[in-house]
Amino acid sequence: MGNYDALLVVSFGGPEKPDDVMPFLENVIRGRGIPRERLLEVEAHYQRFGGASPINQQCRDLIAAVEPTIDLPVYWGNRNWHPYLEDTLRRMASDGVRRAAAFVTSAYSSYSACRQYLDDIALARAAVEGAPEVVKLRHYFDHPGFVAAMADHTREALDRLPAGLRDSARLVFTAHSIPTSMAATAGPGGGAYEAQLRRAAALVTAEVRGDGEGEGAWDLVWQSRSGAPHIPWLEPDVCDHLLEVDAPAVVLVPIGFVSDHMEVVYDLDVEAAETAKKIGLPLVRATTAGTHPRFVSMVGELLAEPEPTGCAATCCPAPPRRRG
Numbered sequence: 001m002g003n004y005d006a007l008l009v010v011s012f013g014g015p016e017k018p019d020d021v022m023p024f025l026e027n028v029i030r031g032r033g034i035p036r037e038r039l040l041e042v043e044a045h046y047q048r049f050g051g052a053s054p055i056n057q058q059c060r061d062l063i064a065a066v067e068p069t070i071d072l073p074v075y076w077g078n079r080n081w082h083p084y085l086e087d088t089l090r091r092m093a094s095d096g097v098r099r100a101a102a103f104v105t106s107a108y109s110s111y112s113a114c115r116q117y118l119d120d121i122a123l124a125r126a127a128v129e130g131a132p133e134v135v136k137l138r139h140y141f142d143h144p145g146f147v148a149a150m151a152d153h154t155r156e157a158l159d160r161l162p163a164g165l166r167d168s169a170r171l172v173f174t175a176h177s178i179p180t181s182m183a184a185t186a187g188p189g190g191g192a193y194e195a196q197l198r199r200a201a202a203l204v205t206a207e208v209r210g211d212g213e214g215e216g217a218w219d220l221v222w223q224s225r226s227g228a229p230h231i232p233w234l235e236p237d238v239c240d241h242l243l244e245v246d247a248p249a250v251v252l253v254p255i256g257f258v259s260d261h262m263e264v265v266y267d268l269d270v271e272a273a274e275t276a277k278k279i280g281l282p283l284v285r286a287t288t289a290g291t292h293p294r295f296v297s298m299v300g301e302l303l304a305e306p307e308p309t310g311c312a313a314t315c316c317p318a319p320p321r322r323r324g
């Protein structure tokens, strides 16, 4: 069992009002070679929702649900927006926290989903005198709590389809696309991001359909591609896939995320939904793990596991930085 005196929830962060949007986006893309047009497009997605991402409130909700189930104080720090990790670590230090477990709101390997959070924690610790030690909890894509929450939500989504389509509807799992070069170096042996997503999709399908190990039962596709057009990212995109899929109905399951944040409510509920409507394809979207009781209890179970040994220093290396 881990020897911790606090839980630190680490997340992506998001804007909470219109004026926050551009400074938030500048934080996200600093040095990452994202074209200006893409940035303005994404700004419009946020402004369409009043300049607020749902992600911060979703973190507050998760913390409120987890706090009563564990006997540690819970702190929260983000990569890209308030409350910033550095400010939170400063508060933890002044509260006398010595050793915290970090629960990151991302279940997978890869630079963007894992290493970048480790780097952010290290940078924030370096800036804070007396900062607590921070032990990142393990990847939980295959944890029974995460799988049960996603399976429940997939069943709920299926129930929103007309009864006659439920058995034949295709389960289409989605995750954030990443550059193929990043995918190739994810995890100790490479390829871990996609392999873990495939494993999670198979486990969820097995719970929902009784047989998920056969990959024929589901698809894994990608969403939210960013970056310059000449750099290859994981494909196919979810919208292209919907145009081709050979099924009478589709359930989108955003297995790559743990809350219904902007990439989910815009890229799936607006863009993918429009695509499906255009071609008359019945489409429903499963909610993410959010505050599902099994996802909430999973956090306590992770804290009770033997302390993770941590990632090898060489896995999930950072992509070369560009001037942003």
Ligand SMILES: CC1=C(CCC(=O)O)c2cc3nc(cc4[nH]c(cc5[nH]c(cc1n2)c(C)c5CCC(=O)O)c(CCC(=O)O)c4C)C(CCC(=O)O)=C3C
Residues within 6 Å of the ligand: 012, 013, 014, 015, 025, 028, 029, 032, 034, 038, 039, 042, 053, 054, 055, 105, 106, 110, 112, 113, 176, 177, 178, 179, 224, 225, 226, 227, 256, 257, 261, 262, 263
């Ligand atoms: C793997 C992965 C996850 C899952 C793991 C995890 O959850 O952490 C994730 C989550 C998220 N991504 C998010 C938002 C954005 N991601 C961007 C850009 C990028 N994402 C990337 C990857 C991922 N991203 C990559 C390789 C880039 C290119 C730039 C770079 O190399 O870093 C951009 C820039 C604009 C654009 O889209 O081009 C934005 C605004 C939000 C917040 C949503 C909200 O506000 O509600 C969340 C949770």
Ligand SMILES: [Fe+2]
Residues within 6 Å of the ligand: 176
């Ligand atoms: Fe992203």
